[in-house]
Amino acid sequence: MKTDSNLEKVLEAGEFAVTSECGPPRGADPDVIRDKGELLKGVVDGVNITDCQTSVVRMSSFSSCLILKEMGFDPILQMVTRDRNRIAIQSDILGAAALGINNILCLSGDHQRFGDHPQAKNVYDIDSIQLIMTVKKMRDEGKFLNDEELTKAPRLFIGAAANPFADPFEIRALRLGKKVAAGVEFIQTQCIYNLKRFEEWMRQVVDMGLHEKVCILAGITPLKSVGMARYMKNLVPGMDVPDEIIERLKGVPKEKQSDEGIKICIETIRKLREMEGIRGVHIMAIEWEEKVREIAEGAGLLPRPTA
Amino acid sequence: MIVAEGKSIDEILEMVDKYDKILLIGCKGCVAVCAAGGEKEVQFLASAIRTARKRDGREIEIREVTLERQCDPEYVEQIRGYAGDYQAILSIACGVGVQYMAEHYRDIPAFPGLNTSFMGGALEQGVWSERCQGCGNCVLHLTGGICPITRCSKSLLNGPCGGSSNGKCEVNPEIECGWQLIIDRLKVLGEFESRFMEIFPIKDWSSSRDGGLRKMVREDMKQ
Ligand code: SF4
Numbered sequence: 419m420k421t422d423s424n425l426e427k428v429l430e431a432g433e434f435a436v437t438s439e440c441g442p443p444r445g446a447d448p449d450v451i452r453d454k455g456e457l458l459k460g461v462v463d464g465v466n467i468t469d470c471q472t473s474v475v476r477m478s479s480f481s482s483c484l485i486l487k488e489m490g491f492d493p494i495l496q497m498v499t500r501d502r503n504r505i506a507i508q509s510d511i512l513g514a515a516a517l518g519i520n521n522i523l524c525l526s527g528d529h530q531r532f533g534d535h536p537q538a539k540n541v542y543d544i545d546s547i548q549l550i551m552t553v554k555k556m557r558d559e560g561k562f563l564n565d566e567e568l569t570k571a572p573r574l575f576i577g578a579a580a581n582p583f584a585d586p587f588e589i590r591a592l593r594l595g596k597k598v599a600a601g602v603e604f605i606q607t608q609c610i611y612n613l614k615r616f617e618e619w620m621r622q623v624v625d626m627g628l629h630e631k632v633c634i635l636a637g638i639t640p641l642k643s644v645g646m647a648r649y650m651k652n653l654v655p656g657m658d659v660p661d662e663i664i665e666r667l668k669g670v671p672k673e674k675q676s677d678e679g680i681k682i683c684i685e686t687i688r689k690l691r692e693m694e695g696i697r698g699v700h701i702m703a704i705e706w707e708e709k710v711r712e713i714a715e716g717a718g719l720l721p722r723p724t725a
Numbered sequence: 726m727i728v729a730e731g732k733s734i735d736e737i738l739e740m741v742d743k744y745d746k747i748l749l750i751g752c753k754g755c756v757a758v759c760a761a762g763g764e765k766e767v768q769f770l771a772s773a774i775r776t777a778r779k780r781d782g783r784e785i786e787i788r789e790v791t792l793e794r795q796c797d798p799e800y801v802e803q804i805r806g807y808a809g810d811y812q813a814i815l816s817i818a819c820g821v822g823v824q825y826m827a828e829h830y831r832d833i834p835a836f837p838g839l840n841t842s843f844m845g846g847a848l849e850q851g852v853w854s855e856r857c858q859g860c861g862n863c864v865l866h867l868t869g870g871i872c873p874i875t876r877c878s879k880s881l882l883n884g885p886c887g888g889s890s891n892g893k894c895e896v897n898p899e900i901e902c903g904w905q906l907i908i909d910r911l912k913v914l915g916e917f918e919s920r921f922m923e924i925f926p927i928k929d930w931s932s933s934r935d936g937g938l939r940k941m942v943r944e945d946m947k948q
Contacts, residue, residue: 653808
């Protein structure tokens with residue numbers, strides 16, 4: 419084991435891992451995080467905390483991680499390169515490790531154009547693949563990017579995202595290969611609705627042998643309604659919601675649509691478990707954290723191995 | 726070339742509001758080519774200002790000049806003889822020209838009549854697009870002749886990100902995904918296999934604006 423990460427431990431033991439995600443509040447109230455944490459207790463092996471997702475200002479991922487850590491979780495610090503240069507990034511990595519955060523998810527982040535401060539300047543001093551290299555270098559070589567030695571290496575389990583549904587499709591597995599070459603150890607994918615396309619991507623990943631070098635957790639997001647499905651399909655870049663999912667939701671009465679969404683999730687997880695190379699699921703129930711338990715339970719993923 | 730566009734007439738009128746004798750100076754360089762600050766635009770803007778001021782009953786005297794280039798001391802000095810007769814300079818060159826005016830004629834206020842937008846080229850009549858950010862360390866030979874720093878909205882050196890969709894950038898469906906363009910061109914050149922899998926190292930931005938004001942000295946040209 420390279421780190422004290424619970425997620426790494428679960429994966430190393432060959433268990434099918436479960437992670438989830440928690441979006442911090444648009445305010446300074448720590449109880450919002452604690453309440454979400456309560457809903458996830460005993461359901462997950464690690465929890466991501468988003469880093470101003472969609473470029474909307476929220477409480478920092480770092481501080482939210484600490485709040486969840488106090489509750490006994492193994493938080494996964496999401497870090498985007500949009501808002502920080504290499505000086506801030508390396509500094510935050512050291513700080514996170516010093517305070518007992520064991521996991522980092524390296525992202526480039528959504529462009530600020532989507533967010534609540536589209537007038538902002540962005541940074542992009544480095545990109546997500548270079549962020550993976552940065553963490554790895556600090557951890558395994560004990561060096562900063564300028565090759566100077568650091569005094570105590572940050573022991574972080576290194577993750578990143580992959581989106582099999584973005585274009586051009588033919589480079590998506592190759593790009594995962596670049597992340598693996600950079601040193602990534604676990605991957606959480608974009609939410610999967612189009613299983614056929616996902617399978618095709620996984621086949622390429624397996625053919626390249628990448629599944630043996632990185633733990634792939636398949637992304638799942640329950641759909642609350644037809645409206646949400648349409649929104650995801652049409653307005654979220656890099657999201658692939660096939661018409662058959664929309665039709666299926668349309669086929670049940672409005673008040674039953676969210677139940678149907680959960681059912682779809684559970685079926686998807688069952689299929690994903692059978693797929694070669696899938697090491698776990700990442701359940702992102704956006705502002706619907708109370709459903710994560712139901713989904714995990716329904717998919718037979720509970721109880722979790724004790725930390 | 727440097728691409729620029731005219732500021733609104735209202736903004737310009739406000740800048741020169743307290744003056745009644747100004748020099749309006751265009752440039753025959755880039756801004757003339759992109760039809761923002763050449764001889765024609767000088768005439769056009771001068772008459773717009775005059776008309777507006779006449780309407781307000783406060784006539785203004787404008788001397789119209791268009792220099793060969795406003796980024797060259799030799800030409801900037803050509804107005805030396807009469808610049809002092811005017812209360813203000815309104816330059817419709819790029820930001821370089823405006824600053825050269827300010828540096829050379831320190832006691833006369835200089836105002837920008839344009840918004841300097843980017844380094845780019847014409848796509849068609851009336852349409853221009855950005856191509857270069859002047860990072861000071863060109864990588865075009867590695868990226869199929871397409872600049873990732875300029876053409877990717879996040880300046881990713883190892884793109885494309887997960888937002889690329891049907892060749893378009895996540896930022897706006899009007900913008901082509903720079904990384905899709907790079908991949909397509911690398912394929913045309915037969916370089917995709919050899920180049921794409923190579924990880925671009927972290928860039929040294931010190932040759933870019935981030936290193937502070939840039940200056941170039943060519944010893945071979947100095948007198
Ligand atoms: S979609 Fe393409 S151009 Fe836009 S940020 Fe992503 S990689 Fe860059």
